[in-house]
Amino acid sequence: MSEQNGLPTSQTDLQLLLHALADGELDAATGLAIERRMEGDPALVAEYARILALRTAISSLPRPEVSDAFKARIAVLTDGAKAAERPTEQRFGSFDWRAMAASILVTAVVASGGTYWATSRGAQNSFVGEMASAQQRSLLAASPVDVASSDRHTVKPWLDARIGMSPPTMDLSKDGYVLLGGRVEVIGNRPVPALVYQLRKHLITLIAEPRETGSEPVPVAKDLSMGGFSLIHWTEGAFSYWAISDISSSELQDFVTRFRAAAAAA
Amino acid sequence: MPHLADALAFARWLTGSRVDAEDVVQEACLKAYAGIETYAGGNPRAWLLTIVRNVSYTWLAKNRPRALVVAGDLADLDELTAGKETGTDDPETPEAALIAKADAVALEAAISNLPHPFREVVVLRDINGLAYREIAAMLGVPLGTVMSRLSRARGLLMSELGSER
Numbered sequence: 001m002s003e004q005n006g007l008p009t010s011q012t013d014l015q016l017l018l019h020a021l022a023d024g025e026l027d028a029a030t031g032l033a034i035e036r037r038m039e040g041d042p043a044l045v046a047e048y049a050r051i052l053a054l055r056t057a058i059s060s061l062p063r064p065e066v067s068d069a070f071k072a073r074i075a076v077l078t079d080g081a082k083a084a085e086r087p088t089e090q091r092f093g094s095f096d097w098r099a100m101a102a103s104i105l106v107t108a109v110v111a112s113g114g115t116y117w118a119t120s121r122g123a124q125n126s127f128v129g130e131m132a133s134a135q136q137r138s139l140l141a142a143s144p145v146d147v148a149s150s151d152r153h154t155v156k157p158w159l160d161a162r163i164g165m166s167p168p169t170m171d172l173s174k175d176g177y178v179l180l181g182g183r184v185e186v187i188g189n190r191p192v193p194a195l196v197y198q199l200r201k202h203l204i205t206l207i208a209e210p211r212e213t214g215s216e217p218v219p220v221a222k223d224l225s226m227g228g229f230s231l232i233h234w235t236e237g238a239f240s241y242w243a244i245s246d247i248s249s250s251e252l253q254d255f256v257t258r259f260r261a262a263a264a265a266a
Numbered sequence: 267m268p269h270l271a272d273a274l275a276f277a278r279w280l281t282g283s284r285v286d287a288e289d290v291v292q293e294a295c296l297k298a299y300a301g302i303e304t305y306a307g308g309n310p311r312a313w314l315l316t317i318v319r320n321v322s323y324t325w326l327a328k329n330r331p332r333a334l335v336v337a338g339d340l341a342d343l344d345e346l347t348a349g350k351e352t353g354t355d356d357p358e359t360p361e362a363a364l365i366a367k368a369d370a371v372a373l374e375a376a377i378s379n380l381p382h383p384f385r386e387v388v389v390l391r392d393i394n395g396l397a398y399r400e401i402a403a404m405l406g407v408p409l410g411t412v413m414s415r416l417s418r419a420r421g422l423l424m425s426e427l428g429s430e431r
Binding site: 012015016019020023025046049050051052053054055056057058059060061062063064066070071073074077 | 291
């Protein structure tokens with residue numbers, strides 16, 4: 001087969017290209033070449049026109065409508081097929097272990113995360129609650145302190161002697177916070193030292209809990225006020241501090257700032 | 267189920283009957299769902315039409331064995347149609363206007379009278395609108411075969427429509 005302008009000379013092959021041109025299946029170069037050829041060949045032009053006319057006639061033939069009844073038939077059928085296949089597939093053989101493993105993993109993470117969240121929140125809440133109760137008891141008791149002394153050099157050794165530890169005890173009397181004394185609180189089944197200051201007629205209890213190793217530091221004082229009490233929490237050195245009082249939280253914040261400044265200077 | 271209209275049109279042309287087409291498409295849909303894992307990407311419409319085609323021929327072999335032209339007859343068929351084509355080459359080929367005016371009943375009859383290998387190519391191309399490559403992949407034949415069958419099929423239709431007058 002010899003070629004001319006990249007086109008086959010055989011009439012049959014030229015026919016194929018005419019059909020391909022009508023169907024939009026020719027690349028631009030071949031399409032151009034065959035259009036050039038058609039310019040000088042009325043027979044090709046007539047054939048091309050026939051092909052186009054036939055294409056148009058066929059594509060305008062009425063297409064069978066998809067009746068709603070048939071659609072419903074197929075829908076029922078395929079739903080039925082799916083329902084019939086699924087149980088057997090899942091019971092035998094093609095059980096998807098990856099899906100199962102993923103679901104177990106997700107469940108475990110959610111469950112343990114949830115437990116952690118619940119217990120940690122619970123622990124925090126119960127801790128705060130216990131301190132609030134301690135503050136309340138101290139207000140109701142005959143004396144809010146076990147050792148009554150405005151002298152920090154008396155309070156600190158007393159605590160050391162009782163429970164083997166004592167937090168830095170600051171004299172803040174010049175700021176209006178009078179040290180009333182100290183007492184031992186039992187928070188979470190552990191004895192912890194507590195200092196009691198007085199501002200005007202209000203008591204401020206400062207509980208110092210020895211920090212556990214690995215516990216998260218709270219360098220910036222955090223306002224945890226709740227249950228009608230102002231409560232501020234922070235950590236410094238070996239202790240976790242909880243300042244609790246019935247004064248406003250901004251006043252308590254002022255106390256905390258002064259206490260921390262004095263402790264840092266000491 | 268997408269492509270239901272396409273599947274139905276194709277089955278309708280292969281089986282020659284609307285009712286039979288619905289039965290065939292129903293079975294093809296079942297097969298499609300059962301074999302959905304074997305669907306390896308590509309054109310989902312061509313995939314469904316391939317199943318419809320297989321089901322159609324199985325169905326025809328069972329229910330209308332005489333309507334079916336089996337693959338072995340293809341060579342004879344080619345010779346036959348080739349002869350016919352050369353025979354009707356010059357004066358009797360109708361004008362494009364005549365083809366355009368052909369009524370739907372005559373055209374449908376002409377398509378229905380095409381042997382299956384030609385009919386399916388012309389239906390896939392001009393009714394379902396598949397590309398040559400998609401048809402070649404569907405039928406498992408070379409691109410050149412698709413082109414020559416389409417050319418023959420159209421040639422037969424043209425001369426059929428021309429001889430009506």
